[in-house]
Amino acid sequence: MLRLLSGTVRARFTALYALVFLVSGVGLSALTFLLSGGSISSVVPAGGPPPGQGGPAQQRIRQLEEQLAAVQAEQARQLLAGSLMALIVMAVVSLLLGRVLAGRVLRPLRLITRATRRISADSLDRRLAVDGPADEVKDLADTIDELLERLEASFTAQRRFVANASHELRTPLATMRASLDVAVAKPDPPPSTVALADRLRRQLDRVDHLLDGFLVLARAQHGALADATTVDLGDLVGAALHERTADVRAKRLNVTVDVPPGTATHGSPALLARLVDNVVDNAVTHNEQGGWIGITGSAGEEETVLVVETGGRLLDQREVDRLARPFERLGGERHGSSGLGLSIVAAVAAAHGGRLVLRARPEGGLGVSITLPAGKVPVTA
Numbered sequence: 001m002l003r004l005l006s007g008t009v010r011a012r013f014t015a016l017y018a019l020v021f022l023v024s025g026v027g028l029s030a031l032t033f034l035l036s037g038g039s040i041s042s043v044v045p046a047g048g049p050p051p052g053q054g055g056p057a058q059q060r061i062r063q064l065e066e067q068l069a070a071v072q073a074e075q076a077r078q079l080l081a082g083s084l085m086a087l088i089v090m091a092v093v094s095l096l097l098g099r100v101l102a103g104r105v106l107r108p109l110r111l112i113t114r115a116t117r118r119i120s121a122d123s124l125d126r127r128l129a130v131d132g133p134a135d136e137v138k139d140l141a142d143t144i145d146e147l148l149e150r151l152e153a154s155f156t157a158q159r160r161f162v163a164n165a166s167h168e169l170r171t172p173l174a175t176m177r178a179s180l181d182v183a184v185a186k187p188d189p190p191p192s193t194v195a196l197a198d199r200l201r202r203q204l205d206r207v208d209h210l211l212d213g214f215l216v217l218a219r220a221q222h223g224a225l226a227d228a229t230t231v232d233l234g235d236l237v238g239a240a241l242h243e244r245t246a247d248v249r250a251k252r253l254n255v256t257v258d259v260p261p262g263t264a265t266h267g268s269p270a271l272l273a274r275l276v277d278n279v280v281d282n283a284v285t286h287n288e289q290g291g292w293i294g295i296t297g298s299a300g301e302e303e304t305v306l307v308v309e310t311g312g313r314l315l316d317q318r319e320v321d322r323l324a325r326p327f328e329r330l331g332g333e334r335h336g337s338s339g340l341g342l343s344i345v346a347a348v349a350a351a352h353g354g355r356l357v358l359r360a361r362p363e364g365g366l367g368v369s370i371t372l373p374a375g376k377v378p379v380t381a
Helices: 009-035 056-117 136-185 191-222 233-243 245-251 269-285 317-324 341-351
Strands: 229-232 254-258 264-267 292-299 303-310 355-360 366-375
Touching (some): 056 136, 233 254, 233 269, 264 269, 264 366, 269 303, 341 355
Parallel strands (some): 254 292
Antiparallel strands (some): 292 303, 303 366
C-alpha cells in the first residue's frame, strides 16, 4: 500500500478508491453483525428449573430453546464468515474497478501530456484545443494554449530581431571594410597601418561569419523552405571536402567517404549545403594532427542518414549533448569558431523534419548523425 501511495497518480487513486471501499465494507459488515444479534456464542435460556428437574413439557421446551440458540449462533457465524469472504472478494474487485475509474478520470490529462510533449520550440504554432465541458481539465488546457501563444510570440520576435539586427549590422561592417581598404590603398602607407588593417580585417571577417550564422539560424528556425527540391547529400559532401582540401592536407587527415549515389533528401539546397558544410568543417577544425574522418551515408524508404565520425580524445557525453546549443564549445575551446556550427545543423535538420544526434565515441572522438526525410534523385537519361 505504501508503494502504491508513492507511485503514479493513477496508482494513488486506485489505492484511495480501494481503501474507501474497504473501510465502507468493514463498517457495513460490523453494522450487519450487530443488527443480527451481535453474538456468536450459545445462549442458555434464563429461568426455568435446573436440568433434570421439571416435567417432560418443560424439558422439551428447554431443548427447543437450546436448539434455537445453537441455530442462531451458527447463523451468526455463517453471516460473519460470508461477510468476510465477500469483503475480501470485493476488495480485489475494488482494486480493478478503482484502476479503471482512475484511468478514465486521468485520461484527459494523459491526452494533454502527450499533446504537450509533441510541441517543441519549432512547433509552437500547435495548440491543444481540448473540447468538452468547462471543467478543471479544460481550464488547464486553455491555460497551456495561452502560454504556448505567448511563447510563440516571444520566439518569433526574438528570431525576427536576430535576423533584422544581422542585416542592419552588415552595412557598418561593409563601411569599415571599405575604410580599411582606402587607408591601405594610399601611397606608401605606414607599416603600422597595414598591420592594424590586417588585424581588423580578420576581426571583421569573424564578425561577418557570425552574422551569417545568425541569419542562417534564423532562417532555419523560421522553417522557410520555399526553394525546396531534391538534394543529393553525396554532392554536398564532395563540395564541402573540396573547399577544405588545404586544411585536410595541413593536418594530414585521413578522410574516407562512403555515401552511395541516391543518398538524397528533399529540402532547401542552400540550407542543406550549410548543414553539410558545417558538419565537415567541424570535423576538420576540431580534429587532431594525423587524425581521421569517416563519412558514411545510407538511404532508406523513409529516412536518409548521414554520419560523420572523427577520432580524438575521449569526450564527456554530457558536454557533447550541449554542442547543439548556440555558442557551446567543448571545454571552452574556440579554434576561431563562432560556436554556432552544430546549432545551425540542428536547426536546419529540424526545419526539414529531421534530427541531429551527437555521440561521444567510446574509442574517442565525436560521432555526428543527421537523419532527414528520404528524397528520390530524378533519373537522367
